[in-house]
Amino acid sequence: MSGLLEPLIAAAAPEQRIALQSLKLPGARDERWRYSSLRALNQRTFKHQPIVTAQHPDSFTSTTASLSPRIVFVDGHYDAAQSDIAALGDAITLNPSASSADAPQQWPFAIAAAACSATLDIRMAASTASPIHLVSITTAMAQDAIVQQSLRIELAANVEALVVHHRLGDADSNALANHWRALVLADGAKLHWLETADEGERASIVIGTRAVLGRSSHLDIGEVATGAALYRHDIDITLAGAHSQLAIRGCTMVAKRRHADIHIDVRHRARDTQADIVWRGIADQRGHSIFTGQLTVEAGADGADAALSNKNLLLSRQAEVDTRPILEIHADEVKAAHGATVGRLDEQALFYLRSRGIDEAEARRILQVAFARAPLLQIAPAELRDIALAALARSLPEDVT
Amino acid sequence: MLKIDNLHVRVAGKDILKGLSLEVKSGEVHAIMGPNGAGKSTLGYALAGREGYDVTQGTVTFNGQDLLALAPEARAASGVFLAFQYPVEIPGVNNTYFLRAAYNAQRKFRGEPEFDSMAFLKLVREKLKVLHLKDELLNRAVNEGFSGGEKKRNEIFQMAVLEPTLAILDETDSGLDIDALKLVAEGVNRLRSPERSFLVITHYQRLLDYIVPDIVHVLSDGRIVQSGGKDLALKLEDEGYAWIKARKLAEQAAFAS
Numbered sequence: 001m002s003g004l005l006e007p008l009i010a011a012a013a014p015e016q017r018i019a020l021q022s023l024k025l026p027g028a029r030d031e032r033w034r035y036s037s038l039r040a041l042n043q044r045t046f047k048h049q050p051i052v053t054a055q056h057p058d059s060f061t062s063t064t065a066s067l068s069p070r071i072v073f074v075d076g077h078y079d080a081a082q083s084d085i086a087a088l089g090d091a092i093t094l095n096p097s098a099s100s101a102d103a104p105q106q107w108p109f110a111i112a113a114a115a116c117s118a119t120l121d122i123r124m125a126a127s128t129a130s131p132i133h134l135v136s137i138t139t140a141m142a143q144d145a146i147v148q149q150s151l152r153i154e155l156a157a158n159v160e161a162l163v164v165h166h167r168l169g170d171a172d173s174n175a176l177a178n179h180w181r182a183l184v185l186a187d188g189a190k191l192h193w194l195e196t197a198d199e200g201e202r203a204s205i206v207i208g209t210r211a212v213l214g215r216s217s218h219l220d221i222g223e224v225a226t227g228a229a230l231y232r233h234d235i236d237i238t239l240a241g242a243h244s245q246l247a248i249r250g251c252t253m254v255a256k257r258r259h260a261d262i263h264i265d266v267r268h269r270a271r272d273t274q275a276d277i278v279w280r281g282i283a284d285q286r287g288h289s290i291f292t293g294q295l296t297v298e299a300g301a302d303g304a305d306a307a308l309s310n311k312n313l314l315l316s317r318q319a320e321v322d323t324r325p326i327l328e329i330h331a332d333e334v335k336a337a338h339g340a341t342v343g344r345l346d347e348q349a350l351f352y353l354r355s356r357g358i359d360e361a362e363a364r365r366i367l368q369v370a371f372a373r374a375p376l377l378q379i380a381p382a383e384l385r386d387i388a389l390a391a392l393a394r395s396l397p398e399d400v401t
Numbered sequence: 402m403l404k405i406d407n408l409h410v411r412v413a414g415k416d417i418l419k420g421l422s423l424e425v426k427s428g429e430v431h432a433i434m435g436p437n438g439a440g441k442s443t444l445g446y447a448l449a450g451r452e453g454y455d456v457t458q459g460t461v462t463f464n465g466q467d468l469l470a471l472a473p474e475a476r477a478a479s480g481v482f483l484a485f486q487y488p489v490e491i492p493g494v495n496n497t498y499f500l501r502a503a504y505n506a507q508r509k510f511r512g513e514p515e516f517d518s519m520a521f522l523k524l525v526r527e528k529l530k531v532l533h534l535k536d537e538l539l540n541r542a543v544n545e546g547f548s549g550g551e552k553k554r555n556e557i558f559q560m561a562v563l564e565p566t567l568a569i570l571d572e573t574d575s576g577l578d579i580d581a582l583k584l585v586a587e588g589v590n591r592l593r594s595p596e597r598s599f600l601v602i603t604h605y606q607r608l609l610d611y612i613v614p615d616i617v618h619v620l621s622d623g624r625i626v627q628s629g630g631k632d633l634a635l636k637l638e639d640e641g642y643a644w645i646k647a648r649k650l651a652e653q654a655a656f657a658s
Contacts, residue, residue, distance in 0.1 A: 352489040
């Protein structure tokens with residue numbers, strides 16, 4: 001058993017733990033985890049679950065209070081006292097101790113999260129006009145700890161909802177945050193999801209997001225990924241209902257020694273389904289940006305339209321970018337396109353800006369923001385787009401060189 | 402205001418400018434003409450400070466300071482503006498945002514207070530009106546999807562906003578039809594003033610019908626081989642650059658014997 005597994009499943013009920021001990025964490029030879037080594041985590045000694053604290057650390061209070069309606073998690077635990085969903089009325093029901101959502105077999109982290117923390121089950125029965133904020137805080141108390149969160153969100157038929165997930169971490173925390181969430185979209189439902197983060201560079205974060213889309217449903221995922229000591233986000237989407245649609249718009253900005261590994265897996269299972277993924281990555285200093293996007297059109301999923309684009313900027317000699325666009329097609333009537341590029345900052349554009357009086361550091365910053373924001377500008381709900389753009393602006397280190 | 406003395410510039414290991422000397426006084430318009438490959442664009446880039454244009458010899462003094470010691474942004478802040486032959490498209494960067502960043506960066510450099518977005522927009526709208534440009538230009542990305550004419554007019558518009566004391570126009574006429582050429586020239590003429598000098602780099606005499614120079618220089622093989630009044634441009638138009646080459650060959654023959 002690897003060193004990480006034991007603390008990862010320590011909080012599970014004793015009767016579950018036996019079965020969990022046979023979980024296999026990704027090893028060095030696991031192709032899916034090729035660029036995200038767990039070696040450092042395996043060598044560490046994590047303490048057991050952090051003490052549940054009703055106290056917010058002050059630094060997060062103002063951020064959290066400004067977000068409403070909100071559902072707050074502190075160190076993985078749902079915090080009813082800090083949450084505020086009064087404005088949503090009957091549109092939403094929360095069940096904080098639901099039986100765990102079924103995690104996919106190939107996701108050991110998700111299985112552990114589901115077994116080790118109570119699943120918060122969120123059901124949306126009516127559309128809401130303004131975004132619902134999910135706030136996950138990892139406190140300084142969680143130093144050397146594993147923080148786990150399990151979430152299930154279901155949208156009833158024809159319900160439309162906007163959700164922003166904010167991950168806030170203590171700047172010095174070296175905790176491992178393990179997030180698992182299952183999204184279920186009934187026929188005709190529309191979910192716009194945005195993932196943003198403000199986490200220190202010593203943190204490790206593993207996220208599993210899995211969605212199953214019903215007939216004519218529509219899922220938008222936006223993300224601004226800024227990386228951490230280890231950052232891995234698996235996004236697994238099944239287009240199960242005919243005419244269901246997926247759009248992903250994201251960017252990765254990594255500098256210093258930050259690492260960010262985005263792994264997207266989309267399966268077209270029904271007829272006339274659509275998936276459109278645009279992701280851009282920037283790696284500076286010693287940052288490492290990894291992107292894998294796999295689109296699979298299953299047999300019988302005729303009329304599928306699958307598109308994937310991943311463009312990257314590599315800004316320093318020590319930075320690294322790995323991109324893998326993969327298309328797998330088992331149906332006949334299919335439209336598919338994919339492309340990936342890795343390039344450098346346009347020297348001509350840089351000189352053009354400088355020749356107008358803009359200093360070099362600022363010119364580089366302008367060009368990086370322009371590059372990274374292109375996918376974010378395509379996030380349709382204006383509220384989510386603005387939050388994404390603000391997150392991008394915050395993610396640029398002052399000392400970009 | 403600008404004094405270039407014995408300038409030698411090397412690009413990608415090749416000597417392009419080989420001892421160019423030139424003096425421009427305040428308010429003067431100088432035209433630099435010459436055949437392809439003479440080093441016209443190199444002169445513009447070297448003055449603006451482009452990387453890879455290495456000055457191996459000579460000096461450039463601009464308003465009493467050593468221009469070559471300054472970074473490109475510092476040259477801009479001290480009053481040098483290069484209108485590019487091929488303006489660069491910058492997707493994702495809004496034209497107004499870009500211009501305000503440039504304008505304020507220059508003001509900050511000079512220790513002047515920065516403009517807020519309202520004050521800047523007012524200034525920019527006035528300049529647009531003067532140059533007969535549409536408001537719509539402001540909301541587009543820098544040069545992205547612009548026609549050739551629009552790009553050149555956007556260069557002149559930037560010049561109008563930034564108000565340099567030395568404007569270098571690098572083949573601003575290339576790729577323009579006659580109507581676009583007249584508009585660009587009109588924009589330039591409106592900016593002529595006793596405090597502002599121009600270096601107009603062109604291959605053809607045509608532009609100089611509309612922007613009338615005080616002095617015309619002929620650049621050939623990295624050096625100024627002849628200078629004169631605006632009639633020199635007409636002579637070049639009539640006789641072609643072959644005339645310069647023939648004259649140079651004759652000189653070399655005389656030197657050899």
